[in-house]
Amino acid sequence: MRIVFMGTPAFAVPTLDMLAQRHDVALVVTQPDRVSGRGGHSRYSAVKKRALELGLPVLQPARLDDDAVSDIRDASPEAICVAAFGMLLPPTVLSVPPHGCLNVHASLLPAYRGAAPIQRAILSGDRETGVSIMLMEEGLDTGPYALQRTLPIEDLYADEVELRLAGLGADALAEVLAGLPDSVTWTPQDAGEATYAAKITKDDVALDPELHVDEAFRRVRAATRRAPARACLGDREVTVKRATPVEADVAPGGLCLADGYPVLGFSGGALRLDVLRPAGKGDMSGRDWARGARLAADVCWRCTR
Structure with missing residues (x-):
């Protein structure tokens, strides 16, 4: 399947690796380079670094404006796959691929929509968390999901949970993509059960x-x-x-x-x-x-x- 992948931090790298092995990744979209350190050096995102190693074309828009949407549309994706990209996708992007935009979200939706689902699950003392493969809509993590995988939290730290969920998410997305379009059932979220995972302060x-x-x-x-x-x-x-x-x-x-x-x-x-x-x-x-x-x-x- 022809794919555009959108992601930024290390959490997204296993998903990119899976897609590169099993599908035709036409374009990788990630956040712009960030300036860091006393010397003001530019720092690549983990996804950009891995995409360059894989020889994949990279797009780094500061925002998803008309030019960025045009580049994504020109890649002719059958599906757009997203993992911790860091920007909301506008309707002009959501409508591009015939099989939709699929997001790897690090929670058991509808719990912990938003930016910090792993940290919020730990702070709440939850016994387990997981990943959801969600069909993206205009709302923040509101779309139906096709597959969820659970993970016991135990006494794990956030970075350890993130590493394990990154692998689970890549495997779950591979399973959903293999079933598109006819063998996938999308389950609507119960909005009444939804919780929001604000950034950790x-x-x-x-x-x-x-x-x-x-x-x-x-x-x-x-x-x-x-x-x-x-x-x-x-x-x-x-x-x-x-x-x-x-x-x-x-x-x-x-x-x-x-x-x-x-x-x-x-x-x-x-x-x-x-x-x-x-x-x-x-x-x-x-x-x-x-x-x-x-x-x-x-x-x-x-x-x-």
Whole structure:
């Protein structure tokens, strides 16, 4: 099948790989390069990097205007496949392919429509999440779905869930494409059951001694590079990257060492900081950080807000 693929971050790369192996990818559409770092260097999206490695043509519109729509139409796709593209598709794009625009969405729709379904599922304490292959409409993730695959969340972190869902989504999309147009049934979403997954903010994942330890652990696991889980240990601000709930005789707001690792007290328990990132530095083990920090015996910790 002739395909136009639209995607941007690493989550979309397994889907692109699958399409390149099984179909004719006429065009890859991704977000424009971003400027990053102190040197102001341009950074490719993960999808652009992989598309160039595969020798596929790449289009990077700042918006889906008439010129971009014309380029997509000229590619003559039978279907447009989308995975975390980052822009809403206007009707002029949705109407191009005869088999429609199929989206790999990282939730079990109608739950968690929107930008941060993985993080919101973790923060809510859900036991499972999944992917949905959805036929796109003008609304935000409102279209009917053809196939869903589930994944237990357990104690996984957001990046681990994303990696697993990326593979599940690619496989599910392959199955749906193989059934088009006659062997696919589209199930309408129940709008009354819909929830919205807004982008994660720093406040959503901020660590506070008054939190229950279970909530604090979910915040660490749901944190992202742009919305990190931070705390002040004494007078030192750190980002908590990996942690483990432990039993420790430490009150909320208290800080102690266990096997050399810093342990933060919360309501109902404590978190051992396995991996953290000090301000202006890279990731390191909690033990290495504590060795260098030489914390006072009576030191406490607090929220950064």
